[in-house]
Amino acid sequence: MKKLKVLIVDDSSVMRKIVERALRQAGLDINEVAEASNGAEALAEVQKGVPDMILSDINMPVMDGLEFLKNLSSLESAKGIPVIMITTEGSEARVVEALSAGAKGYLRKPFTPEQVKERVAPLLGGGQ
Amino acid sequence: MTQTHAQTTVPFDPKWKAIMECAALEVFEMMANVRLTVNPSPAEVPTGGQTAMVGMAGAICGMITIRCTRATALTLASLMLGEEAVSNPASARDALGELCNMVAGNFKAKISGLADACMLSVPTVIAGEDYSMDTAEPADGITIALVYEGENIWVSLVTHS
Numbered sequence: 270m271k272k273l274k275v276l277i278v279d280d281s282s283v284m285r286k287i288v289e290r291a292l293r294q295a296g297l298d299i300n301e302v303a304e305a306s307n308g309a310e311a312l313a314e315v316q317k318g319v320p321d322m323i324l325s326d327i328n329m330p331v332m333d334g335l336e337f338l339k340n341l342s343s344l345e346s347a348k349g350i351p352v353i354m355i356t357t358e359g360s361e362a363r364v365v366e367a368l369s370a371g372a373k374g375y376l377r378k379p380f381t382p383e384q385v386k387e388r389v390a391p392l393l394g395g396g397q
Numbered sequence: 398m399t400q401t402h403a404q405t406t407v408p409f410d411p412k413w414k415a416i417m418e419c420a421a422l423e424v425f426e427m428m429a430n431v432r433l434t435v436n437p438s439p440a441e442v443p444t445g446g447q448t449a450m451v452g453m454a455g456a457i458c459g460m461i462t463i464r465c466t467r468a469t470a471l472t473l474a475s476l477m478l479g480e481e482a483v484s485n486p487a488s489a490r491d492a493l494g495e496l497c498n499m500v501a502g503n504f505k506a507k508i509s510g511l512a513d514a515c516m517l518s519v520p521t522v523i524a525g526e527d528y529s530m531d532t533a534e535p536a537d538g539i540t541i542a543l544v545y546e547g548e549n550i551w552v553s554l555v556t557h558s
Binding site for chain 2 (some may be wrong): 280281282283284286288290356357360361362377378379380381
């Protein structure tokens with residue numbers, strides 16, 4: 270089973286921990302978790318080392334999730350990294366915008382570990 | 398040229414109480430893995446040393462709060478984050494704020510026309526019991542009490558009409 274590096278992007282440190290815990294509870298074999306508190310920090314993290322997957326909040330200060338997606342798509346090294354957006358707002362418009370900008374899926378808070386697995390596992394290819 | 402955007406207002410509806418119960422129960426069950434019950438007739442006014450609040454602006458303007466004892470907030474945080482949360486008061490505070498944020502988001506997602514028409518603020522958490530919260534009149538509101546291990550967890554919505 271392939272060990273994964275995941276980048277979790279959220280301005281709330283508690284939410285980053287909750288997402289990491291849900292990934293682990295979902296049975297995903299996470300080897301390394303990188304964290305960023307906004308889109309700008311996340312871009313820097315991606316340039317330091319390409320993750321297997323990114324889970325990103327939409328509403329964040331400095332650079333929000335949608336702006337992050339747009340910037341990410343211009344990074345050659347980031348091509349093909351699946352990004353899942355996480356949202357509390359329940360806003361269909363924001364979700365549609367994120368999917369149009371290249372996100373591969375979204376998770377609406379609240380979520381269960383099972384829902385995390387349902388969304389994440391298909392995007393990680395074999396072994397999960 | 399000046400453009401104006403008319404904001405549709407969603408009027409307060411007392412039936413939102415059932416929606417709030419559903420929204421809050423879902424959040425606690427999914428994020429803290431606890432099945433709370435609704436206290437049908439709480440005998441007291443909301444109390445507790447930890448209050449999380451999230452503002453709402455747009456089609457409805459107001460605030461959603463969650464209030465509970467500090468001990469309950471710590472327990473909820475440990476259920477959400479693991480035991481490490483118990484030793485870190487900031488984690489307990491932030492976890493309650495995130496719960497409140499999710500209850501607000503889940504609540505508005507269940508009301509037709511509100512999801513895209515109402516923004517949420519970042520959560521704020523008050524520590525302490527000796528305060529009162531006043532809202533500009535006219536205001537409407539609902540308060541529910543959810544029971545966890547014999548303690549009430551108060552969820553309130555106040556809207557400015």
